[in-house]
Amino acid sequence: DIQMTQSPSSLPASLGERVTIxxxxxxxxxxxxxxxxxxxxxxxxxxxxxxxxLQSGVPSRFSGSGSGTDYSLTISSLEPEDFAMYYCQxxxxxxxxxxxxxxxxxx
Amino acid sequence: EVQLVExxxxxxxxxxxxxxxxxASGFTFNNYDMAWVCQAPKKGLEWVATISYDGSSxxxxxxxxxxxxxxxxxxxxxxxxxMDSLRxxxxxxxxxxxxxxxxxxxxxxxxxxGVMVTVSS
Numbered sequence: 001d002i003q004m005t006q007s008p009s010s011l012p013a014s015l016g017e018r019v020t021i022x023x024x025x026x027x028x029x030x031x032x033x034x035x036x037x038x039x040x041x042x043x044x045x046x047x048x049x050x051x052x053x054l055q056s057g058v059p060s061r062f063s064g065s066g067s068g069t070d071y072s073l074t075i076s077s078l079e080p081e082d083f084a085m086y087y088c089q090x091x092x093x094x095x096x097x098x099x100x101x102x103x104x105x106x107x
Numbered sequence: 108e109v110q111l112v113e114x115x116x117x118x119x120x121x122x123x124x125x126x127x128x129x130x131a132s133g134f135t136f137n138n139y140d141m142a143w144v145c146q147a148p149k150k151g152l153e154w155v156a157t158i159s160y161d162g163s164s165x166x167x168x169x170x171x172x173x174x175x176x177x178x179x180x181x182x183x184x185x186x187x188x189x190m191d192s193l194r195x196x197x198x199x200x201x202x203x204x205x206x207x208x209x210x211x212x213x214x215x216x217x218x219x220x221g222v223m224v225t226v227s228s
């Protein structure tokens with residue numbers, strides 16, 4: 001199985017700040033890396049697919065990059081609604097696996 | 108509007124069975140692969156199973172192989188997860204998710220609100 005190591009696990013940040021969340025795969029995943037946001041009520045939505053493609057309806061302050069085994073999600077200027085959990089996920093091979101999550105918290 | 112609504116969760120004893128349903132609407136159900144993803148209390152997301160658009164192919168994580176069965180009824184636009192021989196470690200919120208397939212990737216583009224399954228005596 002491909003292990004996904006996400007960091008940091010917790011990220012205190014302020015409104016307007018630029019933040020980056022990292023995700024490292026245990027082997028190359030050929031850009032098959034997706035990012036999701038989970039709100040405290042459990043609602044989950046996709047943000048980025050295939051490393052850098054913005055899901056329809058997602059604000060342009062979200063962006064993704066990476067290659068090989070190392071990927072990242074960047075939020076350019078934090079808005080109040082961005083404080084949530086974030087998960088990376090690989091779909092290069094079954095079983096699909098997720099990172100452990102990053103809790104983005106208001107500093 | 109795409110909607111995925113799970114049902115069928117609750118409290119079940121270890122070793123017993125439970126069947127989850129996911130009613131889909133707002134899109135052509137039989138055009139999409141579908142999946143179940145779970146989340147144990149205070150834990151992260153874990154893919155459980157995937158079924159192809161026509162039901163001809165299924166995939167499972169190792170820990171549920173032989174115990175869980177994913178299926179679908181395209182006439183009813185409904186996805187199912189039959190869970191047998193349940194264990195305490197199966198306790199989780201189970202999400203139904205639609206899979207968007209592109210040339211290069213598959214990802215979960217719509218999620219249900221989740222249904223809680225508690226396995227306990």
